[in-house]
Amino acid sequence: MLRLSKKTDYGLLALNYLASEAPAGVASARVIAEKYDIPVELLAKVMQQMARSGLVAAHKGAHGGYALGRAASTITLADIVESIDGPLAITACGRDDDPCDQYGSCTVRDPLWKVKDRILSVLQTTTLAEMGDKEVHVPLTVRI
Amino acid sequence: MLRLSKKTDYGLLALNYLASEAPAGVASARVIAEKYDIPVELLAKVMQQMARSGLVAAHKGAHGGYALGRAASTITLADIVESIDGPLAITACGRDDDPCDQYGSCTVRDPLWKVKDRILSVLQTTTLAEMGDKEVHVPLTVRI
DNA sequence: GTAATATAAGACCTAATAGGTCGGAGTTAC
């Protein structure tokens, strides 16, 4: 239902931590996982994937960990989603290669792809740096 | 991974059929399902849901079927998605009522909600009528 | 050199839910 996976959520939290809070910009998967109560092994897998995409740089060994692979201002939400969940697709029939059962008779494919492109551009124009800027919008709700 | 469900795809196809191709703007779930090779009962369930939301009007009995509940120009993609899949949410932690495990420590919730609102506005500005306008973009690929 | 700590990578299990199925109840045409 148009939701990004939990893995992406976790990856986003981790990147944001590396960008804003981690001492010297470095932290191990274990430290980050404990900080946010995320299963360690799962976050590790996410970090590995992001390392493969170059979003983070991995340093093995004692006092190792992960650091951002490039400036936070050059990492977009689209980069993160695609790194973890693969290429963005809002329809079941992904690309030209795997046509779905309704390919021949489908009347809404082209319009939907345009919608996808518009959503993609939203993700592409949101950078990690912007998300870290915490102009916190704490709603001033008062409970009596 | 940010994908809308097959049900939504099917619902969209059905609505588009009612809007553009159905004789007198009326068709039964069976007819539509056969037209697009969709499991009849599944489409029936989708149509039911959309009937509850008022997107389509149901007519029981012989020669019955479904018709659009209101003008195609007033039905947005957001209406359809919300009718079938429920309120749009891109994160696991939906609304204020059900906080996720990371609620307290989550640093990306507010920015993500802004992203959600931007995506929502994309869906809200795309109407069924626009999607039906088939300025067909058939790619001129030639196979030798 | 060795022990400790870190990532890397793969198989594997489980629980949520999207996808699909079934029998029944209501309407209409004749």
Next chain:
DNA sequence: GTAACTCCGACCTATTAGGTCTTATATTAC
């Protein structure tokens, strides 16, 4: 009235996201 057709709502199943476990490999501190 009855038969044919429709919608309707509960039920089941198969896929996959989410999470776990194990082993291997690299780096650093001592």
